[in-house]
Amino acid sequence: MNDFKKIEKKWQKYWDKNKTFEVTEDKDKKPYYILVEFPYPSGSGLHVGHVRSYTAQDALARMMRMQGYNVLYPMGWDAFGAPAEQYAIKNHIHPKEAVKENIKTFKNQMKTLGFSFDWSREYSTTDPDYYKWTQWQFLQFYKHGMAYKDTIPVNWCPKCKSVLSNEDAAGGVCERCGTQVVQKEKSQWMLRMSDYAEDLLTGLDDTNFADRVKLGQINWIGKSEGVELDVEIVGGGKFSIFTTCIETIYGITFFVIAPDGKLIKELMPRVENKDEVEAYIKETATKSNMDRTELNKGKTGVEVKGIKAINPVNGKEVPIFLGDFVLGDYGTGAVMAVPSHDQRDFEYAVEHNLEMIQVIDGADVSKKAFEKHEYLGKGCKLMNSEEFDGLVVEEARDKITDKLVEMGIGRRVNNYKMRDWIFSRQRFWGEPIPMIDCPKCGWVPMDEKDLPLLLPEVAEYEPTEDGESPLANIPEFVNCKCPKCGGDAKRETDTMPNWAGSSWYFLRFMDAHNDKEFASMEKMKYWNRVDWYNGGMEHTARHLLYARFWVQFLYNIGLVPNKEMIWTRVSHGMVLGSDNQKMSKSKGNVINPDDIVNEYGADTLRVYEMFMGDYQMDAPWSTDSLRGCKRFIDKVIRLKDKVNDKEGYTDTLEAIQNKTIKKIEYDLTHMGYNTAISSLMILANAYDDLENITKDDYRLLLILLNPMAPHITEELNEELGFKPICESEWPEYDEEKTVESVKDIAVQVNGKVRATIQINVEDDEQSIKERAMECDNVKKHIEGKEIVKVIVIKGKIVNIVVK
RNA sequence: GCGAGUAUGGCGGAAUUGGCAGACGCGCUAGACUUAGGAUCUAGUGUCCCAGACGUGCAGGUUCAACUCCUGUUACUCGCACCA
Numbered sequence: 001m002n003d004f005k006k007i008e009k010k011w012q013k014y015w016d017k018n019k020t021f022e023v024t025e026d027k028d029k030k031p032y033y034i035l036v037e038f039p040y041p042s043g044s045g046l047h048v049g050h051v052r053s054y055t056a057q058d059a060l061a062r063m064m065r066m067q068g069y070n071v072l073y074p075m076g077w078d079a080f081g082a083p084a085e086q087y088a089i090k091n092h093i094h095p096k097e098a099v100k101e102n103i104k105t106f107k108n109q110m111k112t113l114g115f116s117f118d119w120s121r122e123y124s125t126t127d128p129d130y131y132k133w134t135q136w137q138f139l140q141f142y143k144h145g146m147a148y149k150d151t152i153p154v155n156w157c158p159k160c161k162s163v164l165s166n167e168d169a170a171g172g173v174c175e176r177c178g179t180q181v182v183q184k185e186k187s188q189w190m191l192r193m194s195d196y197a198e199d200l201l202t203g204l205d206d207t208n209f210a211d212r213v214k215l216g217q218i219n220w221i222g223k224s225e226g227v228e229l230d231v232e233i234v235g236g237g238k239f240s241i242f243t244t245c246i247e248t249i250y251g252i253t254f255f256v257i258a259p260d261g262k263l264i265k266e267l268m269p270r271v272e273n274k275d276e277v278e279a280y281i282k283e284t285a286t287k288s289n290m291d292r293t294e295l296n297k298g299k300t301g302v303e304v305k306g307i308k309a310i311n312p313v314n315g316k317e318v319p320i321f322l323g324d325f326v327l328g329d330y331g332t333g334a335v336m337a338v339p340s341h342d343q344r345d346f347e348y349a350v351e352h353n354l355e356m357i358q359v360i361d362g363a364d365v366s367k368k369a370f371e372k373h374e375y376l377g378k379g380c381k382l383m384n385s386e387e388f389d390g391l392v393v394e395e396a397r398d399k400i401t402d403k404l405v406e407m408g409i410g411r412r413v414n415n416y417k418m419r420d421w422i423f424s425r426q427r428f429w430g431e432p433i434p435m436i437d438c439p440k441c442g443w444v445p446m447d448e449k450d451l452p453l454l455l456p457e458v459a460e461y462e463p464t465e466d467g468e469s470p471l472a473n474i475p476e477f478v479n480c481k482c483p484k485c486g487g488d489a490k491r492e493t494d495t496m497p498n499w500a501g502s503s504w505y506f507l508r509f510m511d512a513h514n515d516k517e518f519a520s521m522e523k524m525k526y527w528n529r530v531d532w533y534n535g536g537m538e539h540t541a542r543h544l545l546y547a548r549f550w551v552q553f554l555y556n557i558g559l560v561p562n563k564e565m566i567w568t569r570v571s572h573g574m575v576l577g578s579d580n581q582k583m584s585k586s587k588g589n590v591i592n593p594d595d596i597v598n599e600y601g602a603d604t605l606r607v608y609e610m611f612m613g614d615y616q617m618d619a620p621w622s623t624d625s626l627r628g629c630k631r632f633i634d635k636v637i638r639l640k641d642k643v644n645d646k647e648g649y650t651d652t653l654e655a656i657q658n659k660t661i662k663k664i665e666y667d668l669t670h671m672g673y674n675t676a677i678s679s680l681m682i683l684a685n686a687y688d689d690l691e692n693i694t695k696d697d698y699r700l701l702l703i704l705l706n707p708m709a710p711h712i713t714e715e716l717n718e719e720l721g722f723k724p725i726c727e728s729e730w731p732e733y734d735e736e737k738t739v740e741s742v743k744d745i746a747v748q749v750n751g752k753v754r755a756t757i758q759i760n761v762e763d764d765e766q767s768i769k770e771r772a773m774e775c776d777n778v779k780k781h782i783e784g785k786e787i788v789k790v791i792v793i794k795g796k797i798v799n800i801v802v803k
Numbered sequence: 804g805c806g807a808g809u810a811u812g813g814c815g816g817a818a819u820u821g822g823c824a825g826a827c828g829c830g831c832u833a834g835a836c837u838u839a840g841g842a843u844c845u846a847g848u849g850u851c852c853c854a855g856a857c858g859u860g861c862a863g864g865u866u867c868a869a870c871u872c873c874u875g876u877u878a879c880u881c882g883c884a885c886c887a
Contacts, residue, residue: 212807219806219883226887243887256887299885325885335887343804344885373805417886537881611828613815617808618880625815627841628828634842666819675817678827685827746823751868753823791867797822801867 004601029070037535041102059707066730077124081498085429121512125501132452133518156184222417242331250385251359261333272306428461430495438482503550603709661733
């Protein structure tokens, strides 16, 4: 049987020619929108990991189409960003050409795998017709005060010569190249994502994301409730701190402020030891995040001499320090230090020989701090806290907060770890930011009707040495007229991050070729939302959060129908190498899907990847197992020889057939792909046990297997003379017939199986009980013993308890 | 350190509500058919001191009955990481 190549080609052509999977907004059908993360068309081609998730979603799409749903299953390309640019630089071609080439490869691979995408909706984020709307939406952010320019210390990758978002620089190393990130001051476009922190949290209630996905989002947003407190400075002036442990306020022995924050700059004129302080600020700036977190556990810092702060509750004057464990961009960039009750403050106090005051009773604080997670909920009481002495912590927290609020110096506030989104990249290969810097008018947005702002056609697109975008070197691009006053002005030369285009691509699929709007409200209302979104776990924090933020903003300005446009989000496990390690060229364990398709066929690869293990877990590659799937398909082919001329279904197969239909429906909608395949193997084995099967029997197996193995099943179906499966209806099962009327159940004595009896569904408890007692082996084990009770679970088990 | 997840034969993994642990597949063993087999078919395949007993990371508990529920614990994987 080596004509699978011919067969697969034939049916791929058929689907293309008949536009089988293209959909329109058909009002008579129920819409269902299935989405997989569109790939980054890299130079190395499709990965077997792509095949896993695309096949899974493809199977769901194919089944649901047969069930009468109007299934939108689109595909496109997320082609802006550093990898495409680096690939282009390395191979000395223009990124546009590189992307075109890579898309062609990807698309061919997808076609040979028989994915049922609606190719009429294909686009790339790099198409001017698409990024026009990305730019347009950026202008909406700007016009609603959600985009602003700010000079901030940013993560800088010295190798990629680019600014990275906190998300891209997670762990203090560059996401792309692994180089240590350093801090650098830069003027950047920002989106006010932190304004949406609370909405992004509550919005999760309107989604059906997997729990682990929701949790990832919640952790990333990182909400903490606490008190913001104004602190007076001796001799005038004040600053604010944020704390979640206001109950320890009487234990303050010093304050620490961030060296990279704005506060120290304001205080500078009054600082006595300016040289020392400035040196420390400089030192901090050269340290990467990594240094600040891992390598530098010892608490460095200097005292800010000449300035003392006043503890508002007792008037005590305490010193102020700089310390790089306090971050400039979280909270207020300043903290109250209570060394007895915070381990970081404790370490800092030991290092700098500072006073400690215990204010919560219940532990020895001479060796380490007695922290919040240790004293909360244990009934611990306050001490050394004047009128609050003796109060339980939780109560004291409330009373102290009330007092501070009353005094007008305290506010209950929430803080979030999530920061604003740094939206500028000093890169060529991204959407140009459509803003113009006019010497007279300041930043002016481009006129919407002039969009798209195209990337210029140039030969040089490598980043400049000083970290400016390559676009800055192109006078024809930079120089322009101010849309407001008509005078000479300069364009923004930074481009958008590659997360931009992917933050709204799923909306575009609903109306992919609209040249009047990014997507029409009418079509978005028809499709309503993404019903089922599959992607990698690695995208559940960042991409999904950006996309939700983007959508919520569009909703607030009335441009999309729902505040959450994604309903279910699930994630798949990785396909590992056969050595159980992540596939990588350096380890030599990479499996190329093309090779597998060539040798075994697309159907085999698809079936194998569905069968390989729990969909949500990583699974190692096994070519032996793949061969097993090939054998299964061969067996299905051979079963055709058993088909007789009889009409209808074989009686003895009724139960298993109904059961299998039900099982496949359940499994394909619950990510149980491996057990779906297994139940089809069981069905095929049942057929194989018979001398003959009917045409209808055989066709049922073909239809049920079709979502996973669409080519061979269509071919066999056609050979029987039926109309194509992709134009047929999904079979219905009869719940009553899924239950076998005769069944073997176990008989246990004291929980141990001693016999098996055959029962009928109609049998009553008493007769089952009697028959169970009559089994020889059961008799042997209950002989001479007192029967305490007999438990009969109908259709499942009998347990006789004896003493 | 914090958060999440995982742990079942030689291997990948089943067990939807507590009800015969190991479905299904791989691998392996023996046999059949064969010039041949990465083909197909048949039988077998958790462990052991094998009429029986023991077995789902480990130690307890609840129950007639526990992979499943509860308490504690270990290892690994992933995410976050001085977030006040």
